[in-house]
Amino acid sequence: MIHILKKIMSTGIVTEDYDKGKVPVRFRGQITIEKGECKNCRRCITSCPTKAIREQAGSLTIDHKACIFCGRCVESCEAEQLKYTSKYKLATCSSITANIGTLLGRKIQSIFGRSLHIRHVDAGSCNACDFEMNALSNPFYDLQQYGIDFVASPRHADMLMVTGVVTRNLKQALLMTYEAMPTPNLVMAVGACAASGQVFGSSYAMCGAVDKVLPVDIYVPGCPPRPQALLYGLLLAMDKL
Amino acid sequence: MEYQEVAASNLVKEARSICRTGEYGLTAMFANDERMIHGSFAIYCIFIGAGQIKAIKGVLKQGEKLEFPSLTLFFSTAAWFEREIHDLFGILPMGHPDLRPLVLHENWPNGLYPMRKDFPTNLHVPEAHKKYDMVGVEGEGVFEVPVGPIHAGIIEPGHFRFSQSGEQVVHLDAKLFFTHRGIEKSVEGLPIEMAAFAAERICGACSVSHALSYAQSIESIANIKIPERAEVIRVVVAELERLYNHVGDIGNLCAGVGFAVGISHGSRLKEILMRLNERITGNRFLRGMIIPGGVSMELTTDLAWDIRNTLEQLSGEFKDLIGLLKDNSAFLDRVENTGILTRKAASDLGAVGVAARASGIDIDMRRDYSYSLYNDLDFKVPIYSQGDVAARLWVRKEEVEQSIEIIKQVLDYMPDIPKGLSISLPKITPYSSGIGWSESARGSNFHWIMIGENNTIYRHFIRSASYPNWPAVVIAAPGNIIPDFPLINKSFELCYACLDR
Numbered sequence: 001m002i003h004i005l006k007k008i009m010s011t012g013i014v015t016e017d018y019d020k021g022k023v024p025v026r027f028r029g030q031i032t033i034e035k036g037e038c039k040n041c042r043r044c045i046t047s048c049p050t051k052a053i054r055e056q057a058g059s060l061t062i063d064h065k066a067c068i069f070c071g072r073c074v075e076s077c078e079a080e081q082l083k084y085t086s087k088y089k090l091a092t093c094s095s096i097t098a099n100i101g102t103l104l105g106r107k108i109q110s111i112f113g114r115s116l117h118i119r120h121v122d123a124g125s126c127n128a129c130d131f132e133m134n135a136l137s138n139p140f141y142d143l144q145q146y147g148i149d150f151v152a153s154p155r156h157a158d159m160l161m162v163t164g165v166v167t168r169n170l171k172q173a174l175l176m177t178y179e180a181m182p183t184p185n186l187v188m189a190v191g192a193c194a195a196s197g198q199v200f201g202s203s204y205a206m207c208g209a210v211d212k213v214l215p216v217d218i219y220v221p222g223c224p225p226r227p228q229a230l231l232y233g234l235l236l237a238m239d240k241l
Numbered sequence: 242m243e244y245q246e247v248a249a250s251n252l253v254k255e256a257r258s259i260c261r262t263g264e265y266g267l268t269a270m271f272a273n274d275e276r277m278i279h280g281s282f283a284i285y286c287i288f289i290g291a292g293q294i295k296a297i298k299g300v301l302k303q304g305e306k307l308e309f310p311s312l313t314l315f316f317s318t319a320a321w322f323e324r325e326i327h328d329l330f331g332i333l334p335m336g337h338p339d340l341r342p343l344v345l346h347e348n349w350p351n352g353l354y355p356m357r358k359d360f361p362t363n364l365h366v367p368e369a370h371k372k373y374d375m376v377g378v379e380g381e382g383v384f385e386v387p388v389g390p391i392h393a394g395i396i397e398p399g400h401f402r403f404s405q406s407g408e409q410v411v412h413l414d415a416k417l418f419f420t421h422r423g424i425e426k427s428v429e430g431l432p433i434e435m436a437a438f439a440a441e442r443i444c445g446a447c448s449v450s451h452a453l454s455y456a457q458s459i460e461s462i463a464n465i466k467i468p469e470r471a472e473v474i475r476v477v478v479a480e481l482e483r484l485y486n487h488v489g490d491i492g493n494l495c496a497g498v499g500f501a502v503g504i505s506h507g508s509r510l511k512e513i514l515m516r517l518n519e520r521i522t523g524n525r526f527l528r529g530m531i532i533p534g535g536v537s538m539e540l541t542t543d544l545a546w547d548i549r550n551t552l553e554q555l556s557g558e559f560k561d562l563i564g565l566l567k568d569n570s571a572f573l574d575r576v577e578n579t580g581i582l583t584r585k586a587a588s589d590l591g592a593v594g595v596a597a598r599a600s601g602i603d604i605d606m607r608r609d610y611s612y613s614l615y616n617d618l619d620f621k622v623p624i625y626s627q628g629d630v631a632a633r634l635w636v637r638k639e640e641v642e643q644s645i646e647i648i649k650q651v652l653d654y655m656p657d658i659p660k661g662l663s664i665s666l667p668k669i670t671p672y673s674s675g676i677g678w679s680e681s682a683r684g685s686n687f688h689w690i691m692i693g694e695n696n697t698i699y700r701h702f703i704r705s706a707s708y709p710n711w712p713a714v715v716i717a718a719p720g721n722i723i724p725d726f727p728l729i730n731k732s733f734e735l736c737y738a739c740l741d742r
Contacts (some may be wrong), residue, residue, distance in 0.1 A: 026523035169346045
């Protein structure tokens with residue numbers, strides 16, 4: 001017992017402010033298209049493994065929900081117009097949530113108050129997003145300080161966090177979990193698979209992104225999103241930013 | 242890769258003659274639709290043993306009935322492989338004792354075989370509502386406890402059916418493959434470089450190991466040797482992956498017994514390593530470093546110092562954590578003699594990695610089937626004989642120490658070797674195939690690849706460490722109580738994502 005106490009004392013407090021941590025130099029965050037002369041080489045489009053870059057009305061668009069931040073587009077661009085940034089706060093509200101807007105926001109606020117209880121469902125992920133969600137509970141991030149907690153039953157949950165591209169074998173379990181939740185509730189799609197469904201292309205075993213199956217309120221892109229990016233998404237969902 | 246080609250009806254005979262001496266074991270078995278190449282299906286069996294890898298190719302001739310004699314009665318490892326072949330290719334292993342669907346669940350209609358080349362990718366497959374029978378024990382006083390597929394924590398999905406007599410687990414049946422994404426099919430036809438991203442994303446915790454197995458498989462087919470500096474960097478990231486996994490797993494094991502101080506310290510140390518990973522590769526799971534033909538990023542002198550410093554800090558703290566566990570009798574009481582996997586069961590099932598080494602089986606792909614630079618490195622492979630949760634914990638503990646030593650060795654070696662991070666892939670002869678392997682934190686990880694036209698993937702078969710180890714969990718659980726199951730499961734620490742693909 002004395003060793004345990006000693007160890008606790010010597011470690012001290014390691015919990016950090018969620019957005020004070022430094023972003024490493026090599027971190028690959030949001031990819032931006034800089035102003036300049038595009039050489040129309042189309043290499044960025046063909047080099048993207050998840051088809052996140054498209055051409056719309058003559059200009060390039062990047063679907064961040066599908067981006068896995070591999071950087072192949074940046075390397076392949078002839079005009080060197082594509083650049084990484086260190087921006088990782090990429091969570092966005094879905095068009096449904098944004099349109100209903102403040103009304104739903106207020107209603108959720110008034111009901112959830114200062115806390116948020118989350119149920120997680122792995123709908124076919126590679127486990128990386130799940131590991132990052134687990135990391136939120138470690139002493140560095142200490143999720144509970146924000147009034148957020150993971151719960152064991154959908155009946156206790158205000159939010160469903162879904163990771164992974166929805167597989168055929170998990171569709172039923174995902175729907176049943178959602179239906180077991182009280183309303184109003186929120187659904188968050190965590191990671192590139194859940195948000196876009198495009199990471200592995202298509203196969204007989206995948207149903208696609210979470211919003212093909214459930215109404216999604218918040219998307220958190222990333223492959224996987226780092227814990228700070230998840231925290232940003234959660235605080236956005238709680239309207240605490 | 243050389244294959245001994247036989248008729249599929251002779252597979253059992255040939256497989257038994259290879260394994261006659263007891264040195265070889267069946268490691269992987271899969272089918273391939275080669276009707277477009279030479280008009281027939283083929284069934285490949287890969288054996289490893291005595292420092293060598295042997296492969297048999299069983300050919301199902303055109304017009305022949307799609308069946309072959311089952312190997313399961315002679316090799317228990319074949320059981321799942323054959324069920325998978327039956328599900329995905331519609332080839333019948335005759336005499337298989339349990340042909341319930343494995344990969345495709347009861348929502349999949351009969352008579353559709355998605356891994357055949359003529360299965361249209363855009364085909365709408367209607368939902369079927371078949372029945373799936375779990376295997377349990379019946380009798381007076383025996384009851385069943387169903388658990389999952391969605392569990393109470395942040396974990397992967399799987400369904401377990403415990404047959405209970407009072408508190409004791411009498412029998413456990415597991416239904417898995419819920420996260421089956423069909424990656425083997427979705428990468429078919431993709432260029433090698435593109436499919437590498439899918440390979441890296443098969444599993445989060447084994448990202449490096451999968452990328453490495455994939456890359457080494459391609460490099461062996463193309464018969465190229467990558468720059469030595471790239472090999473050094475590969476070893477560094479591969480060992481960093483083992484480190485963060487093992488450290489995290491030891492912390493997690495404390496969650497199985499509710500030892501909060503252990504959980505916190507374990508997760509804190511893991512976070513320190515994850516941040517180091519992000520500094521090195523820009524991704525916390527070390528993604529984006531290994532590419533077929535080499536590595537994509539340089540390991541600068543600054544980063545090398547960063548690694549040394551972080552590991553220096555880690556080894557002290559890790560020692561403290563182990564100290565807390567070693568003199569905690571309440572903790573030891575829970576982990577010792579819990580979830581025993583006997584040596585016999587481990588060897589029959591072909592268990593690999595930590596699970597095998599904790600049950601007295603001396604196997605490590607890095608040493609026995611050396612790849613990359615491991616032949617030149619000096620490291621020990623820890624072996625324990627008890628086969629219980631504690632043994633698996635201590636194996637991990639020693640492997641952490643060894644990994645730190647390995648990283649120090651390669652970093653010392655680094656400065657003198659020539660630069661160069663990758664070489665571009667040559668044009669590969671279509672329909673040549675090969676195997677690549679690596680030792681992940683969970684055990685051996687194999688990728689078999691056949692290349693198609695224009696450097697694309699024709700067939701990709703993945704056998705992760707979790708594949709042979711999952712049946713071992715089902716064997717280790719009976720005789721314990723349900724509350725110990727999370728602990729036993731955590732001590733094996735298997736990936737569903739790796740297994741299901």
